[in-house]
Every structure is written in structure tokens, then in C-alpha cells.
Amino acid sequence: MAHTPASTTIYEGGFVDPVGASQTGFRALMDAMARPGSIHVLPDVTAPPAPLTASAAALIATLADADTPVWLDPALTKTVAVRDWIVFHTGAPITAHQSEAAFAVVAAPEKLSALNGFALGTQEFPDRSTSVILQVATLTEGVALMLEGPGINGRASLAPDPLPQHFAAQWMANRQAFPRGIDLILAAPGAVAALPRSTRLTRSEA
Amino acid sequence: MTAQATDAPQQALASYNFAYLDEQTKRMIRRAILKGIAIPGYQVPFASREMPMPYGWGTGGVQVTAAIIGPDDVLKVIDQGADDTTNAVSIRAFFAKTAGVATTTATPDATIIQTRHRIPETPLKAGQVLVYQVPIPEPLRFLEPRETETRKMHALEEYGLMHVKLYEDIARNGRIATTYAYPVKVEGRYVMDPSPTPKFDNPKMHQSEALQLFGAGREKRIYAIPPHTDVVSLDFEDHPFEIQHFEEPCALCGAEQVYLDEVVLDDKGGRMFVCSDTHHCESRRAEGHRGALLGDEPVFGTTPVGDKEPAI
Secondary structure (H helix, E strand, O other), X not given: OOOOOOOOHHHOOOOOOHHHHHHHHHHHHHHHHHOOOOOEEOOOOOOOOOOOOHHHHHHHHHHOOOOOOEEEOHHHHOOHHHHHHHHHHHOOOEEOOHHHOOEEEEOOHHHOOOHHHOOEOOOOOOOOEOXXXXXXXXXXXXXXXXXXXXXXXXXXEEOOEOOOOOHHHHHHXXXXXXXXXXXXXXXXXXXXXXXXXXXXXEOOOO | OHXXXXXXXXXXXXXXXXXXXXXXXXXXXXXXXXXXXXXXXXXXXXXXXXXXXXXXXXXXXXXXXHHXXXXXXXEEEEEOOEOOOHHXXXXXXXXXXXXXXXXXXXXXXXXXXXXEOOOOOOOOOOOOEEEEEOOOOOOOOOOOOOHHHHHHHHHXXXXXXXXXXXXXXXXXXXXXXXOEOOOEEEOOOEEEOOOOOEHHHHHHHOOOOOEEEEEEOOOOEEEEEOOOOOEEEOOOOOOOOOOOOOOOOOOOOOOOOOOEXXXXXXXXXXXXXXXXXXXXXXXXXXXXXXXXXXXXXXXXXXXXXXXXXXXX
């Protein structure tokens, strides 16, 4: 063959045990989604090309397939290997349009301007919305968010960082569109948390 | 692959994937479950598969269980509260065989409880998942047969018709006569069918510690109630929601404030009322509680309570 791929890394670093790893990853995510604010261990079982992190890669490999268009933020599309890795390991089509995406992976949440550019679903089918995976550095050391809503006994807190700009205002707008809206999946190193659209942010009172 | 082919004749079971379903199907169901949790009470359409059992035998619940179960899970399956009926035994055996998981009849030991129409009497705890088998997920279906219309009614939060139905109950019977599949409102938004559980169990759904997942195989819908979520049974100020009350305690274990089944004893009108939840009844008897009709020799439940069943 005359043509050699620029990198072989895209073929490697997927799930070694796809059945077990996706079940473990899904249960962590399901528990995180069912109890917003709670943090669940996500074992490092993938080795994707940077800047895609192992946590985000494990989640996208667990959830995406040929039926789910994936949108990548500019930080990820800069690296062709990231796109190729996701396509090779999941078979998911990559879309350039936020509003067509079933999943979005965001490596630089602080540069994400608007959450409402994603698919929000319709009033009849609110499930036809984008689930946005944010790669965050921490779930405990950012500015604390106080959370209320289904899945939370009273109040919970979560301190992810980085977050999209004007996050509180954006999330309030997302909550007001309920049952339409996006769900956020926060992929931190070795851990996952989630903010489903049903979660309300309350002002923290010390 | 070669090893599999040569081993094939000795294998008792064809090489199914873990927990029977293929991975793409599990992913599709898992995505539906996540949306269901994010929108409590909303029915998420999913591509329900044919299962090796007929519709009506819990194919929806089985698919949900298959999508979430892992090798470390302990599975309990109940059918009207009983661990020992055909449906419950078959589904436990199915997962013991296809997923190699441990099964149990003891509610506190289970991580996943698949149920057909009862919620165990023992309060559920955090970390447990209750999977309901649902025949008809749409609470408005018998009032409006068109899916396009019911979907619009949910979209517009137009639930007046449901209150009319409950009102007609009162007009005809002097009280709300609906006793099972009693409609609930989840987190103040979606009216939901709690599956044909007796309304006795409705209060247990409210602010439950456990995650509740609902699977309707024939109707191809999945919905969910996260833990700590408001689940309110619909009613009127002058006709508040009430659960069933039983005049006598369980005839075997003497339990009160539990849901009882009527058992006909003879053709002369003799009958007894016993716990619908067999594990609850057996553990109470093991603790020494005795009902009025309990004989000296144990009638049922010669198996020690909470005994793990061997994987088949």
C-alpha cells in the first residue's frame, strides 16, 4: 500500500472488554444521572488520542454507534485523530451541526458559547435532544453549584470546572424549556457526574 | 473463534452475548433509559426486540434488566409479590443462564428487582433498581386511542380528561373506584401509569430511595422515576387518594399494613387473606410471627429465607 495512515493510534486504545467495560461505564453514568451531584468512579479503560480524555472516550464508546451523530467542539476537531478514533471505535457519524447531534463531546467547555444551539427535542418528543459530554478537570474544586430536583434528597452540590460561560443563566434557560433541553454529562479524570435537564440550580447560601 | 466452533457441541447453551441482548440493542436501550431518567415520567420510544418469551410475559422489563445488569448484580424477580410463580422463576433462570448472575428472593440482598405489579413491602434502599414490567404504558390510552393525540396531550400538559375519568368514578360509585394502575403525576409534570400495581403501592413510589425503571416491550416504551422524586396520585380535595385497607391481618404471619391476597379455601365460602409479598411473609414467619391460620408444620416456604439460588 502506497498510503500509510498518519497515525496508527486511532486503531488502538478502545475497550479491551467491550461488553464489560460498557456495562460498567453505563451503570456509573446511569447512577450519576439518577442522582445529580453524585460522583461515580469511571475506570480508565481507554487510551484515546489527546485532547480526548479517557473518561470522555469511555462514555462515547459506551453510548454512541451508527445511529447517533456526534458533534465535536473546535478543540477536538483540530485533531483529526480524535475524530478518526471515535469513528473507528463507535461507527458514529460525525456531524458539523450541533442541532443534529445525539451526542456532543466538548474538550474546552469554557469556550462553548451557547447551550441552546444543541438539539433540545420537541414538546412531543423531548428525548430527541443532545446529550453533551463536557470534559472537565475536576468535579470538586470548581465553584460549587447547589442542585435541587428529581434524584436529589433535599440539596446536593457539585463543583465542576471548567464550565461554559454564564453557566448559571444558561442552565436556568435550559431548565425553563423543560421537558425540552439538553442533559450534561461531566467527564472528569476517573469519574463521572451528570446534570440532567430536570436539575435546578439554586443560589448557594453558606 | 476456532475454539468456540470446536467447543460448540459440548456447550449446553448457544453462545449468546452476556445477558442475551447484543451490544447495539443494549446501547439503544441504555440511551432510552438515560433520557427517561432525565425526563421523569416521560415515555421514551425504543426499538423493542423480540425476546424468547411472548409479549405480556415481561419482555419490556427483561430488556431493561438485560441492558443494565452486570456480573456483580444480584437479581430478584417477583410476580404479584411472589418469588415462586412461573414468570418469576423463569426470568430468574433466564438471567442466571445468560448472564451468570446470582439470584435471590430476599429483597434486601437484591441490587436489581424486576417486578410485575408489586413493590416489595421491605422498604427499598439507595443503590437498588426496581424494574417494572409494563403492559400499557400510556395512562390516557383508554380515554384517547390515538397515539398522536395522547402525545400532544402530554406535550401540552392537558390532563383534564384523566380527572374527568376519576370524577365519573365518583359519580357512579360515590368514590374513586380505580384500584390498580392508578394514575400518578411525576414531579408535577407528566401523568404516568405506574403499571398495574395495586394503588396500595403508589405511596411507595413517592420519594423512593431506589431508582425505578419501567419497560413496556409490546408498546415499545421506557420510562423512569429517579430516586427522591415526587410521585403524587391524582385525586380531588373532597375525595382524597386512599389506599386499600384490610380488615384482618395476614393469616400466616399476622402482618398488618401490608397488601393481602385472597385465597379461597373451600367451596363453602371459606377464605383466607395472606401477604402478597412472599419474601416478607416468610421472613416474618422465620422471626416467629404467627397468623391465625398458620399450622404447626410450615405450609409454604420450606426453603430457608434468603437462600441464594444456584446459577443454572
